[in-house]
Amino acid sequence: MSDVMLRLSGVSKTYNKGRENEVQVLANADLALAPGEMVALVAPSGAGKSTLLHIAGLLDTPDTGRVEIGGTDYTGLSDRRRTVARRQEVGFVYQFHHLLPEFTALENIVLPQLANGVARAEAAARAADLLERVGVGPRSGHRPSAMSGGEQQRVAFCRALANAPRLLLADEPTGNLDPATSDQVFGALVQLVRDTGLSALIATHNLELAARMDRVVKLDQGKVVPG
Numbered sequence: 421m422s423d424v425m426l427r428l429s430g431v432s433k434t435y436n437k438g439r440e441n442e443v444q445v446l447a448n449a450d451l452a453l454a455p456g457e458m459v460a461l462v463a464p465s466g467a468g469k470s471t472l473l474h475i476a477g478l479l480d481t482p483d484t485g486r487v488e489i490g491g492t493d494y495t496g497l498s499d500r501r502r503t504v505a506r507r508q509e510v511g512f513v514y515q516f517h518h519l520l521p522e523f524t525a526l527e528n529i530v531l532p533q534l535a536n537g538v539a540r541a542e543a544a545a546r547a548a549d550l551l552e553r554v555g556v557g558p559r560s561g562h563r564p565s566a567m568s569g570g571e572q573q574r575v576a577f578c579r580a581l582a583n584a585p586r587l588l589l590a591d592e593p594t595g596n597l598d599p600a601t602s603d604q605v606f607g608a609l610v611q612l613v614r615d616t617g618l619s620a621l622i623a624t625h626n627l628e629l630a631a632r633m634d635r636v637v638k639l640d641q642g643k644v645v646p647g
């Protein structure tokens with residue numbers, strides 16, 4: 421296994437190149453995450469956290485630079501290869517849960533597995549196990565509208581891990597929750613990541629939560645620097 425789970429090398433990204441509203445968000449940014457490492461990404465609004473996460477998760481491509489996940493260099497690979505890799509290797513969590521409203525918590529975690537070719541019984545067992553781990557086992561038959569914000573977000577964590585990715589990317593995962601709930605739900609996320617041995621890059625404005633990670637980095641003039 422590679423000793424680096426995620427590596428960004430010399431990554432640059434400019435929006436609206438050549439236009440009046442041109443904005444260089446990333447400028448030769450480098451970042452490496454070891455297997456099992458949890459890193460917080462802290463930066464002011466607009467500094468480029470989402471851009472960095474999208475590039476790291478193969479949702480967007482940098483103008484220049486390389487993105488490697490699990491030792492594979494995805495630079496220049498086809499959209500198809502990148503889509504397959506994204507589905508298998510990367511889990512995403514956002515500020516909003518984005519669960520499918522017409523499906524139960526369990527089904528929301530089963531569906532991505534079915535799309536990945538997993539048999540239904542196996543998918544359901546994995547979904548139940550994940551929900552149990554984050555303390556929402558008793559809510560597995562509920563639709564998102566019948567769950568609290570904290571419960572919805574815990575289910576979203578499970579969905580991100582449904583296909584056993586090796587890398588978790590989270591963009592303000594508890595940003596929508598009140599401070600006490602945020603603290604508990606963040607704790608559940610950390611525990612889940614530790615239990616499953618994932619590498620995780622978590623963007624947050626919350627310095628207390630960031631301090632619970634192995635390492636903190638920030639964005640400074642388009643570069644990743646120690647926090």
Ligand SMILES: Nc1ncnc2c1ncn2[C@@H]1O[C@H](COP(=O)(O)OP(=O)(O)OP(=O)(O)O)[C@@H](O)[C@H]1O
Nearest residue numbers: 435436443445463464465466467468469470471472
């Ligand atoms: N598709 C786009 N086209 C043009 N500009 C963009 C685009 N996406 C982001 N930007 C700009 O790039 C900069 C970085 O945006 P990004 O969303 O990465 O920041 P962020 O650090 O995640 O901010 P926030 O914490 O507010 O979500 C911002 O100035 C934003 O306006």
